[in-house]
Amino acid sequence: MKKSISIAAVGALLLASVGCTPVKRGEYAKGSATIFCDDGFKTVLDEEIEVFEYSYPESSIIPFYVSQTEAIDTLMADNTQAIIVTKELSKEQMDYMKAKFKRVIRQNCIAVDAVALIVNKKNPVSALSVDEIGKIMQGKITRWNQLAGNDTTAIKIVFDNMGSSTVSYMRDRFLGDSARISDNKNAFAQENNAAVFDVVKTDPNALGVISVSWLGDNLSAARNIPLDQRVNAYKNETDTVAPQLTTEVNILKVSNPTQDNDFSPVAYKPYQAYIYSGEYPLVRKVYMITSASNSTVVHSFYAFVTGFVGQKIISLTGILPYHMNPRVVEVK
Numbered sequence: 001m002k003k004s005i006s007i008a009a010v011g012a013l014l015l016a017s018v019g020c021t022p023v024k025r026g027e028y029a030k031g032s033a034t035i036f037c038d039d040g041f042k043t044v045l046d047e048e049i050e051v052f053e054y055s056y057p058e059s060s061i062i063p064f065y066v067s068q069t070e071a072i073d074t075l076m077a078d079n080t081q082a083i084i085v086t087k088e089l090s091k092e093q094m095d096y097m098k099a100k101f102k103r104v105i106r107q108n109c110i111a112v113d114a115v116a117l118i119v120n121k122k123n124p125v126s127a128l129s130v131d132e133i134g135k136i137m138q139g140k141i142t143r144w145n146q147l148a149g150n151d152t153t154a155i156k157i158v159f160d161n162m163g164s165s166t167v168s169y170m171r172d173r174f175l176g177d178s179a180r181i182s183d184n185k186n187a188f189a190q191e192n193n194a195a196v197f198d199v200v201k202t203d204p205n206a207l208g209v210i211s212v213s214w215l216g217d218n219l220s221a222a223r224n225i226p227l228d229q230r231v232n233a234y235k236n237e238t239d240t241v242a243p244q245l246t247t248e249v250n251i252l253k254v255s256n257p258t259q260d261n262d263f264s265p266v267a268y269k270p271y272q273a274y275i276y277s278g279e280y281p282l283v284r285k286v287y288m289i290t291s292a293s294n295s296t297v298v299h300s301f302y303a304f305v306t307g308f309v310g311q312k313i314i315s316l317t318g319i320l321p322y323h324m325n326p327r328v329v330e331v332k
Contacts, residue, residue, distance in 0.1 A: 028300040030058040033292070035082040035301070036071040037063055038165045039192045040113070040211035041286060044317050045084060051234060051313060052304050054227050059297045065192070067163030078103065081292040082302065086113065086165040086284045103291035108306050111286040112320040114270035115169055116215055117252040118200050118208040124149040127253035127267040130281055136207070137174040139184050144205065156206045157187040158199050166193075166209055169284050200249050208249070212270045213317040215245045234309045245269070245318060256281035275320045286319070 037045045042065050049061045066074075071083040076093065078101045088107050089097075097103040117133070119125055125148045128136075135141040136155060144151040159167050159181060167181050167189075181187050190196050193214045200208040245251055253267035266279075274280040288305055292298035304310045311321035 028056045029297045031297040032060040033298045034062045034080045036066055036074045036080050037084040038068045039065045040166055041084055044213050047313050048305055061301050067161050068165040069163040081298045082290045084288050086286055088287055105291055107287050107289040109285045109322045110288045111314050111322050112283055113286050114212040114275050115282040116210050116212040116270045118249045120204040122204045130256040134174040153205045154186050158196050158206045158208045159189050160193050160196055162189050213319045234312045272320050
C-alpha cells in the first residue's frame with residue numbers, strides 16, 4: 001500500500017510539472033512525466049527512454065514497472081498520462097476519463113509480442129503443442145515424463161506476478177475467466193520476468209512463461225555500444241535486423257495443428273519471422289495508451305515510440321514492431 005501511495009504522489013507531482021508551452025509541428029516538448037509499464041516490456045522501455053532523453057535532453061521520462069492491472073488503474077485514477085499494456089481501454093473507460101478528468105485517450109498498437117516458454121538447458125523437452133500447453137495449465141499434465149524422457153518430477157510452472165499481462169494472456173487462452181493460474185498447485189509466481197529467467201537457469205524442473213522481449217540478445221549487445229552510436233544506428237533506414245535469442249536457457253518450439261494449417265505438427269520458436277507469419281501461435285498486441293494533450297512531453301514520447309526510431313528499437317528486442325515493414329528472414 002505504501003508503494004502505491006508513493007507512486008501516485010510522484011505521478012501527481014510530475015503531471016503538474018509537465019510543460020504546456022505550445023510546440024510547433026516537428027518539435028518535441030520539454031519537461032518531465034511518468035509512464036507505467038507492464039514489467040514484461042521493461043527491456044524495451046528502458047532503451048526507448050534512454051534514446052529519447054539523449055535526443056531531447058530537456059525531456060525526462062520516469063518509468064514505473066508494475067503489473068498490467070496496476071498500470072491501467074493508475075491511468076484511470078489520472079495519476080499518470082501514459083501506460084504500456086497488452087489490452088486496449090474499453091469505450092466505457094475512455095468515456096469515464098473524458099467525463100471525470102476531461103482526458104481524451106489515444107491508444108496505439110506499438111508491437112506484437114510473443115509469450116515464450118523456456119526450460120533449463122538440462123531439460124530434454126524441446127517442443128510443445130498448444131494442446132499440451134493447455135493441459136499443463138489446466139493441471140492435466142503435471143510431470144515431465146508425460147512429455148519426454150523418464151523424469152517423473154512435477155512440472156514447476158513459473159510466472160511473473162499474478163497481475164501481469166502474461167498471466168492474463170495464459171488464463172484467457174487456456175483457462176477462461178472462471179479459473180486462475182494460481183489454482184494450479186504447481187504454478188509459482190515470481191516478482192518479475194527477470195526472476196522467472198533466473199529460476200529457469202538454475203532449476204531443471206521449471207517451465208518459465210515470459211515475454212520474448214526478455215530473450216533477445218541483440219538489444220543487450222547494443223547497450224554495450226556508446227549511446228551516440230546507437231542513436232545513429234537506429235536512424236539508419238537501410239539497416240536490417242534479425243534478432244538472436246538467448247542461449248542461456250532453452251526456448252521451446254510450439255506447434256498448433258489446426259484445420260487451417262492442415263493439422264501440421266511443425267513447431268516454431270518465437271522468432272520475428274514466425275510471429276509475423278502467424279506460425280508461432282502464442283502472440284498478443286502491445287499498446288501504448290496516453291491521456292496527454294498535444295504540446296506535452298508525454299505526447300512527444302508517444303510520437304517517438306510510434307515513430308521510426310522508436311519502432312527500430314523494438315525490432316532489436318525480438319518482438320515485432322507494429323509500424324515497420326517486417327523483414328522475414330530464414331532462421332535455423
